[in-house]
Structure formats: structure tokens, C-alpha cells
Amino acid sequence: MTAADDRLVDSAADLGKVLAAAGYSRAGLSGGRMAPHPFDAVVLAHRLGNTPLATLTSLFLAGLTVPRSAAVEALRPLNLDTLIDAGLLAGVDDRVQANTCIAWCDEMLVAHDWQDGRPLGREHVVAVSQASMTLADLTVRRPGVDALDVGTGGGVQAFQAAAHAATVVGTDVNTRALRLAEFGAGLNGLSNVRWLEGSLLEPVDDQTFDLITVNPPFIISPDSTYLWRDAGQSTDRPGSLGQQLVRQIVPRLRPGGWASMLTSWPHQMDGDWLAPVRLWFTGMGCDAWVLRFASQNPLENAHIWLAQSEHATPDFAAAMDRWLGFYRDQGIEAITTAAIILQRTDASAEHLWADDMPGSPTGPGGEQIQRVFESRRRLARLTGDDLLDAVLTPLPGTRLEQSLCRTDAGYEPTPTELWVLPGLALCASVSPVALPVVLSLDGQRPLRDLIAAAAHATGFDPDQVRADALSTATRLIELGLVSWT
Ligand SMILES: C[S@@+](CC[C@H](N)C(=O)[O-])C[C@H]1O[C@@H](n2cnc3c(N)ncnc32)[C@H](O)[C@@H]1O
Incomplete structure (x- = not known):
């Protein structure tokens, strides 16, 4: 770190206050x-x-220049020249401007580079994005754990972990990112986070962790323009980053430890989109849940990512040609983007399953994720009619959504969807026949009794009620949308 970097980090705690x-x-x-x-x-x-808070907002959120006198007032008792020396602010005549944006993610401040149309450099430190929030919401948070955040950027995942972990390590190849992450840790008054420079999990050698988070530069492209976006995969096997991560993460997880990562991989358009991921996990001794956000053709994929990093139409068009040519040369027909949540089990057979989650979580999903992993193992152990003995309890935040659709015969109810909010963006469909059973879940009576009562009360065919109710209950359990005692 340079002397200015040291001064920036030194200023953080007081600025945070x-x-x-x-x-x-x-x-x-x-x-x-x-x-x-x-x-x-x-x-x-x-x-x-005309308040100090407005001045701070203009400086650190809007990226505007403000009069020096207003900045002195808003930042009192800090010395403005010290902050200029530290490189946080730049003086422009009688005005000052912040070189760094100070944003937030939930209750934590996060410092990053400006993303307001200024040209982005290779070492650009990205803002907190929807992908960052999604990963944060897909993280299992247990108290007192040792956590690792790979590709930490401005430190957003590391800060979220610091709120519940005993220790946190953040790694990145971007020196600037680590400097801003350390500054951000100071702003938040965090003392349980440390930063290591290097690629993926290399900097932690053979240390092990209870929790690992990774939001890597998973975009598959021919470019290596930005550290935050491009993994430089054109020279390597495109899409190999996910496999590399799984192979590095699992040995560094303690038994029972959790990891959440975002990734993408190429596959044939009409093939099994999950097949490559199954190979990554062969013999790894863990359970893994793949939450697919989207499978896209090359044009859709290039559009989504280039729209975020190119600002001039000719640059966008040239990049689009380059990316599409690369996909063609590599024989890439489709790209799937997903989150993978895994737990190390050390079991002889790994268990991998997938669900589609095109939307973003509506809040922290850690509890739901733990329910899903536990319940799936329990479901796998059931035999015969065991599920009929299950006692299910609706969760706080459960919501049933139903529409009435106009048909020739009048208004018909569509299948009901059961959601739990806040939580993962996943819902289970409940058929009209299963609905009375779902409505009567009370955490007391087993499914067997509820099915008999529903068949009696509605006059529906008992076999149909039983079949629908059991398949609905299975889905509710698989998605962690119900508590199973
Ligand atoms: C998409 S950003 C994620 C930032 C932050 N963790 C978040 O969730 O918003 C990816 C980060 O990975 C870093 N990175 C790129 N290549 C890396 C590598 N080989 N090893 C570690 N970090 C890397 C980039 O510098 C960038 O900070």
C-alpha cells in the first residue's frame, strides 16, 4: 500500500463515526x-x-462537487486537507469532490468506484449490484463461524459475514479493491476482517472455513478488460471457472460447512443444461443445490452483460460482434447462469439437485436454505407411506396467491401459488384438490388426518386428494416453504 492508501485506511474509523x-x-x-x-x-x-446530510449525500452518493465550506461543515471535526491527502477527496478550486462512492448494502457501508458514466478502468471496483444482493441472500449465516469471501471487491459479502462470523478473510486480485475493502471495514468499525491479495482461494493456502462466498467474474467472454467482469477465460476452457471454484472450495470447507457462489457455464442448446455441473461435483463429498437464474443463447447473454459495461453504441456493437464470434468459434450454443449452494457432507455419494429461480430473493434466505438441505435428506430416507405421518407447519410470511381466469364456463381459479416472504424467489403450485389440505396445515395433525378430513369435507375423490396433497407437500418440503417437525 502507498502512504496515501495508509492515510485513507487510517481515516476510515473517524469518517465512519x-x-x-x-x-x-x-x-x-x-x-x-x-x-x-x-x-x-x-x-x-x-x-x-441545506443540511450536512445533504452535503454528504451529494459528495459520497451523487458524486457531485460541493463548496469547500459546506464539506468542512459536514465533515467536522475531520480535517478536509487530511482527507484530500488521503485521496478520498479532490480539491477543485473552492469546491471538493469525492474520489470514491460510499454506498451501502443493508446496514453496512461499502466504498467503491463511481459508476455514473465515467470511464471504467481495468481495476474498477464495482458497486453493490443485484447479483451481490442475491448472493448475500443465498448465504447461510451461522454465528461465530470462520468465513472466506473470494473476489471480495469493495468487501460487501465480507462485511455481511462480519456481522455474524468470528473471523472473515476477503481475497481479491485487485489491489485497489482490497484497499477500498479495508477502508470500508474501517467505516463500519469492523475488526474481525482481514484481506489477502491473490487469485481465487490461493491466498488462504490450506486454511479451512465454515462459510465461503464467491461472486466471481463469471461472465464467459473473449475479453479481459475488467477484473470484476472477465475471468480471462478465452485462453482457458470457457466456463471452467465454476469447476475450478468447486474443486478449490470443497477441500477448504470444514465438515458441515457451507458455500454459496454465482457462476455460469456453456452447454448445448438442447442438451441437459445441468450435465456439466454434475461432473464438477463428482466425488466431492457434498450436497449441492443449483438455482438457475437463466439459460440464454449467445445473443441474449452478450446483450445483458455488454449493456452494463459499454456506454457508446459503436463500442457496444463492436463488442457484440467480438463476443458472438467468440461463442461461435468455441461452439457455445447456450449459457446458463446460476447460484450454487453447497454443504460439505463427506458422504460417499453426493446429492445434487436444481430449481429455477428467475427472480431475486425478497430477503435473507439462509434459514430456508438450511431447511431445504435438511428436509431433502430426510425425504430421501422415507419409505412407503411415511410421508403421510409428516406434521407440517406453515411459516410466518406464508402467502397464497390465486387468480381467477375468465373462460367460456365463467371464472375458473388458477392453481394457487404458495410463497414465503421474505425469502427465496421460489413458490410451490397448489392444485385446487390439494388446497384444502394446505389450508388446514396446523403443525399438529399429520397429513394422513388432514387428507381424510379434506376428502370428507369436499367430496373430492380421496385417492386424488391423497395424490395431490402428497405431491404438493413434497414440493413444499423440497423448497423449504413449510416447517416439518
Ligand atoms: C463481480 S465482482 C464481485 C464483488 C463483490 N464480491 C460483490 O459481491 O459484489 C468480482 C470480483 O472478483 C475479483 N476477481 C477477479 N478475478 C479474480 C481472481 N482470479 N481471484 C480473486 N478475485 C478475482 C474482481 O477484482 C472483483 O472484485
Whole structure:
């Protein structure tokens, strides 16, 4: 680190206190789980009027210059010149501007580079994105664990882990990212996080962890323009990063430990999209849940990612040609993007399953994930009619959604969907025949009794009620949408 880097990190704890006292936080700015886009921050600063909090918002969220005198006032008792020396602020005549955006993810501040149309450098430290939030919500959070965050960037996953873990290590190949992550840790007053420079899990040697999170540069492309986006896979086997990660992660997980990662891989358009991932896990001794966000053709995939990093139409078009040519040359017909959640079991046979989750979680899903893994193992042990003895309890936040569709015969109810909010963006479909059973789940009576009572009360065919209720119950259990005592 340079002397300025040291000064930046040294300034963090005091700056964090000034920001907190001014109400510069998600709660103080009545914000969502992610900080607003700079344009929205401009609007927010107007709403806040002529206040120190408005000045801080203009500086650190909107990326605007503010009068030096207003900055002195808002940052008191900090010395403005010290912050300029540290490289956090730049003086422009009688105004100052922040070189770094200070955003947030839930209750943690996160420092990153500006993403407001300024050109991005190779070492650009990315903002907290929807993908970051999704990974955070797909992480199992147990108290007192030792956690590792690979490709930490500005440290968002590491900070989330620091709130419940005993120790956290964040790794990255980007020196700038590690510097901003350390600065961010100081802003949040965190003392249980340390940072290591290097590729993937190499910097931690053979240390083991209870929790590993990875939001890597998983985009499959011919480019190596940005560290945050491109894994430089054109020279290697495209899409091999996921396998590399699985092979590095599992041995560094303690028995029972959890890992959550985002990844993507290529496959044939009409083939089994999950087949490559099954191979990654062969002989790895863990259970793994693949949550598929999307399977896209090359054009769709290139569109999604290039739209986020190219700003001028000719650049976008040239990159599109380059990417499509690369996919053609590599024989890539489709690319699937997914999260993989895994738990080390050391069992002789691994258990891998998949679900589609095109939407984003509506909140932390760690409890639901643990229910899913535990219940799936329990389901696998059932024989015969065992499931009829299951006692299921609806969860807080359970929501049943049903629409009425107009047909020639009048309005017909569509299958009901059962969701649990907040949680993973997953729902189970409940047929009209199974609905009375689902409505009567009470955590007391076994399914056997509820099925008999529903068949009696509705006059539906008892065999049909039993078949529908059992398949619905299985799905509710598989998706962690119900508690099974
Ligand atoms: C998509 S960003 C994720 C940032 C942050 N963890 C999040 O969840 O928002 C990917 C990060 O991985 C880092 N990275 C790229 N190649 C890497 C490698 N080989 N080893 C470790 N980190 C790497 C990038 O510098 C970048 O910070």
C-alpha cells in the first residue's frame, strides 16, 4: 500500500463515526437495501435541503462537487486537507469532490468506484449490484463461524459475514479493491476482517472455513478488460471457472460447512443444461443445490452483460460482434447462469439437485436454505407411506396467491401459488384438490388426518386428494416453504 492508501485506511474509523452521527446510513436516509443510483441521490440531496446530510449525500452518493465550506461543515471535526491527502477527496478550486462512492448494502457501508458514466478502468471496483444482493441472500449465516469471501471487491459479502462470523478473510486480485475493502471495514468499525491479495482461494493456502462466498467474474467472454467482469477465460476452457471454484472450495470447507457462489457455464442448446455441473461435483463429498437464474443463447447473454459495461453504441456493437464470434468459434450454443449452494457432507455419494429461480430473493434466505438441505435428506430416507405421518407447519410470511381466469364456463381459479416472504424467489403450485389440505396445515395433525378430513369435507375423490396433497407437500418440503417437525 502507498502512504496515501495508509492515510485513507487510517481515516476510515473517524469518517465512519462522522457519517453515522450525521445519519448517513440506510436507516438515516430511509433507503432500500442497496444505496440509490447517483441520479436518485441528487434528488435525495434536494429533499434533504441545506443540511450536512445533504452535503454528504451529494459528495459520497451523487458524486457531485460541493463548496469547500459546506464539506468542512459536514465533515467536522475531520480535517478536509487530511482527507484530500488521503485521496478520498479532490480539491477543485473552492469546491471538493469525492474520489470514491460510499454506498451501502443493508446496514453496512461499502466504498467503491463511481459508476455514473465515467470511464471504467481495468481495476474498477464495482458497486453493490443485484447479483451481490442475491448472493448475500443465498448465504447461510451461522454465528461465530470462520468465513472466506473470494473476489471480495469493495468487501460487501465480507462485511455481511462480519456481522455474524468470528473471523472473515476477503481475497481479491485487485489491489485497489482490497484497499477500498479495508477502508470500508474501517467505516463500519469492523475488526474481525482481514484481506489477502491473490487469485481465487490461493491466498488462504490450506486454511479451512465454515462459510465461503464467491461472486466471481463469471461472465464467459473473449475479453479481459475488467477484473470484476472477465475471468480471462478465452485462453482457458470457457466456463471452467465454476469447476475450478468447486474443486478449490470443497477441500477448504470444514465438515458441515457451507458455500454459496454465482457462476455460469456453456452447454448445448438442447442438451441437459445441468450435465456439466454434475461432473464438477463428482466425488466431492457434498450436497449441492443449483438455482438457475437463466439459460440464454449467445445473443441474449452478450446483450445483458455488454449493456452494463459499454456506454457508446459503436463500442457496444463492436463488442457484440467480438463476443458472438467468440461463442461461435468455441461452439457455445447456450449459457446458463446460476447460484450454487453447497454443504460439505463427506458422504460417499453426493446429492445434487436444481430449481429455477428467475427472480431475486425478497430477503435473507439462509434459514430456508438450511431447511431445504435438511428436509431433502430426510425425504430421501422415507419409505412407503411415511410421508403421510409428516406434521407440517406453515411459516410466518406464508402467502397464497390465486387468480381467477375468465373462460367460456365463467371464472375458473388458477392453481394457487404458495410463497414465503421474505425469502427465496421460489413458490410451490397448489392444485385446487390439494388446497384444502394446505389450508388446514396446523403443525399438529399429520397429513394422513388432514387428507381424510379434506376428502370428507369436499367430496373430492380421496385417492386424488391423497395424490395431490402428497405431491404438493413434497414440493413444499423440497423448497423449504413449510416447517416439518
Ligand atoms: C463481480 S465482482 C464481485 C464483488 C463483490 N464480491 C460483490 O459481491 O459484489 C468480482 C470480483 O472478483 C475479483 N476477481 C477477479 N478475478 C479474480 C481472481 N482470479 N481471484 C480473486 N478475485 C478475482 C474482481 O477484482 C472483483 O472484485
